[in-house]
Amino acid sequence: MPVLIPGPASSSLTQRLAELSGFMKAKINYKVFPDGESYIRIEEPLKGETAIVIQSCPPPQDKRVMELLQLIDASLRAGASKVIAVVPYLAYSRQDKVFLDYEALSSKIIANAIEAIGAHAFITVNVHSEIVLSYFKIKALSVDAFPEIASYLSSLDFKNPLILSPDRKRYPEAQRVAKILNGEAAFLEKKRDLTTGDIVTEERTLNVEDRDVIIVDDIISTGGTIVNAAKIVSKGKPKRIIAACIHGLYAANALEKLMAAGVNEVLSTDTIETKTSKISVAKVLLESIKQLMEG
Ligand code: R5P
Numbered sequence: 001m002p003v004l005i006p007g008p009a010s011s012s013l014t015q016r017l018a019e020l021s022g023f024m025k026a027k028i029n030y031k032v033f034p035d036g037e038s039y040i041r042i043e044e045p046l047k048g049e050t051a052i053v054i055q056s057c058p059p060p061q062d063k064r065v066m067e068l069l070q071l072i073d074a075s076l077r078a079g080a081s082k083v084i085a086v087v088p089y090l091a092y093s094r095q096d097k098v099f100l101d102y103e104a105l106s107s108k109i110i111a112n113a114i115e116a117i118g119a120h121a122f123i124t125v126n127v128h129s130e131i132v133l134s135y136f137k138i139k140a141l142s143v144d145a146f147p148e149i150a151s152y153l154s155s156l157d158f159k160n161p162l163i164l165s166p167d168r169k170r171y172p173e174a175q176r177v178a179k180i181l182n183g184e185a186a187f188l189e190k191k192r193d194l195t196t197g198d199i200v201t202e203e204r205t206l207n208v209e210d211r212d213v214i215i216v217d218d219i220i221s222t223g224g225t226i227v228n229a230a231k232i233v234s235k236g237k238p239k240r241i242i243a244a245c246i247h248g249l250y251a252a253n254a255l256e257k258l259m260a261a262g263v264n265e266v267l268s269t270d271t272i273e274t275k276t277s278k279i280s281v282a283k284v285l286l287e288s289i290k291q292l293m294e295g
Helices: 012-019 062-077 108-118 128-134 146-154 167-182 222-233 252-262 282-294
Strands: 005-006 028-032 036-040 050-054 082-087 121-125 139-143 162-165 184-187 190-192 200-201 210-218 242-248 265-269 277-279
Touching: 005 012, 005 062, 005 190, 012 050, 036 062, 050 062, 062 082, 062 108, 062 184, 108 121, 108 128, 108 146, 121 282, 128 139, 139 184, 139 282, 146 167, 146 210, 146 242, 146 265, 146 277, 146 282, 162 167, 167 210, 210 222, 222 242, 222 252
Parallel strands: 005 050, 050 082, 082 121, 121 139, 162 184, 162 210, 210 242, 242 265, 265 277
Antiparallel strands: 028 036, 190 200
16 A cells, blocks of 8 residues: 655645545654754655655755655655655746747756655656656656536636636646636747746737636746736726636736736646645646556
């Protein structure tokens, strides 16, 4: 029987996975020393079992990544025969390639480290870019949680909603959500300055008067992308604006900025556990974990 190893950043998600799967949850001794270093010990032997380490890596990313590596290492030392590293939010995945000369290829560093410590397989949720998966030599999968978002939204009973991608790149996801909600999909054109990080979104007239608009994206970080989209949408006098994302990072008072830009509600999954995490990825993760163990 596999054993779930709960990481400090994913305790609620691990509990949901334990309830859904019936897998045991190992006891972990986790503490932080006065100088800030993390200590992790698994308090029971794993005796040849498959350890499923669940640890997301939102801010403080570097600490979360270190804890993830400690959890993999400790699982192997406790006797696990295999470790599946489940990292619901994979930090650094936006640095998926070298954009400017001599930049560090951060996502590859993370992939190499997970592998070097001894993970046998890796699962994440809606990785920002599939290129990151190619940096792993072990089996690496990205699970799609947009259907979970769509199914949650469909329970809210919208009439003819517009599902808007704030960026051309996420238009396929917006189309998939729109199909499930019987709505219409559209996208905006966004450009980001690679040096300053400033975001510019092209103005576009959208037919949103008295309609619900759901802006979908994979990540909300500073909120700048959704703020721009919400400002454009607001000009068309919509009924409500909802922002839904997979990974709610909310850096730099993003939630306050979103509300100020006219967003009425923000929804996210529990890849990052926050007050907006109304949608769980436990079910899709479990399906993927089971496939991996059977395959
Ligand atoms: C970018 O390609 C991503 O899909 C998100 O749109 C972006 O990471 C969001 O960042 P922020 O909230 O800082 O605009």
